[in-house]
Amino acid sequence: MATEQQSGETFSDTQRSGPYASAVNWMESLSETQFAYLLLTPALVLLGVIAVYPLVSTFSMSLFADQLTGSARLGEFVGLQNYVDLFTGARNYALPSQFLPTFSSEFPFVTNIYASALAVTLIFTVFSVLFETLIGFGQALILDQDFRGRRWVRVAIIIPWAVPIVIQGMIWYLMFQPNIGFLVGTSQNPALLNQLGLIGTTPLRNTADALFLIIVADVWKTSAFMALLILAGMQSIDRSLYDVAKVAGASRWQQFKLITFPLILPTVLVAMLFRTIDAMRVYGIIQTMAGCQTVPSLSCLVVTTFNTPLYGTSATVAFVTAGIIAVVVSVYIVNFASEGL
């Protein structure tokens, strides 16, 4: 396919003249290193403008006070005062009051907004990643078998992963909105989940209940991602190991424990790290299902303060969030580098 197209056009390249030809000649004369950096320029410019510059700019904004009035968004230079205020809880005054009261009734040990957002984010991250791994593992074990209709089962398991976050939020909002369906009852007529004490009668307005349901919604959507990565790990295992194990009389459980599990463990850990990094950014599902007032995550806090607009505070929270994720990323990179890139 490629060679046919190419044979007609190869000569025209060299025969053209003018700026195009001189550009081609200039490009041909570059060394391999120069050529490599030339081709990387678009990617580096894009990432520089959209990621590196904003990151640096966010940090420099976090060193300035908030300014609610006037055309300038930032007040005077205050150094690290925003960070000090954030960690000591002195920054509560400037924020919409919903953050602290809604949360502190559920978790009285959390005393300031930053700590409450951090707690929400960490609870979400730990439980969603844990259950996504377990359920993804189960799904991968199913998909690893040979059976008729496997392709369609795989489609069914992948589809939640492809659902837009806003629709994921809408689906779970419609499932747990009071009075709509059988999943949420009233105090006179409690539904099964109410009787079990898992959720109250207005679950999406209660921080603990909403956080629980948001974790369930995230597990529903993202387990498939874990399943696919774990499945890829399973299918890369040398099948002859299982033949040897069978000859030696190993049961299926022993085969799993002694062959499958240790061999896919590195894959699972990498996949969990990916999900951890992703889960710590959680925002969209919270915004659509329950709202940032009910379940304030770190990203929620950034957006709410940005909208207020408290640019100094917002930039501070944003940079701290990035810092926490950077710690997790560096764990990954150190791990990756030690394996030999």
Next chain:
Amino acid sequence: MSSETPGAGLGSDDDDMERGPLGRWVDSAIKNPDRVYRAMFYVAMLFFLVTTLFPFYWLLVLALTPNNLIANMGLVPKGFNPEVFVAMFERVPFHLYMFNSFVLGITTTVLVLLIASLAGYVFGRLRFPGKGVLMLGILAISYFPPAAFLIPLFELFTGNTAISIGMVTISTPDLFNTPAPMVFPFSALFLPLSIFILTTFYGQIPDGLEDAARVEGTTRLGALFRVIVPLSAPGVATAGVLTFISVYNEFFFSFLMNNGEADSWAPIVAGILKYQGQFDTPYNLMAAASIVGVLPVAILVIIAQERIVSGLTAGALKE
């Protein structure tokens, strides 16, 4: 697989007569554990199918029930109201939001594929100092939360960032409510995944094919776009499909980088959220719009299943 089960057939078969069907099944299951595994397998498969597909069925139940009847719903629709799929477009111009989502998705995909092709070629086929550091840098950048980029990008795209070049200070153009404040952040966000997918695919093309094209007089870029890219078509398709789905599904910048109106290039995020009215909550329309909004990606998953699976695993488990 089942034939090697040790111990099968050792027990006596005489007791079978005195037990019921369940007892017989348990008995044979003890002798032949493969039957238990198979039963467990089907139970688990059924469980996963029900849990993944039930929420979609619930959308259908709510969409088909007229809104005034939506209360204490069971497992079946109360009524049959297919007109909801017309009514949803009358209340909110959802088709325009979907069009915007498609335009944003396709624009971003083209941009990402172009830039990632160049970068993937460099990382997959060239040797130069700084390669490992650059790859790790690009990987690391992609893991920072979008929230960390929000304020500067918002200021940049609303024309509030001043750039000083020597003595001249110019303000950035106000691009808010155009596709730009979404397309560029999307591209940066999803570029790394495509770079790693294409690096893997481009790196697998034998050097001889590229050398042959170069000997025939093809330019360096010509060799990339006429030899390497066509030969890596599955990889390019994978990166394209994943980028499109990622953009279609994105929430953060889709929600914050526009005013939520269809004529301001707001994508389906704003469209879905617009159904929540000030005076009423049309649950049936919300459900119908969710079904319509999911359809394009669901179809894409069914068609491009293999690409998605290989892309996710290749992109994430780069080894």
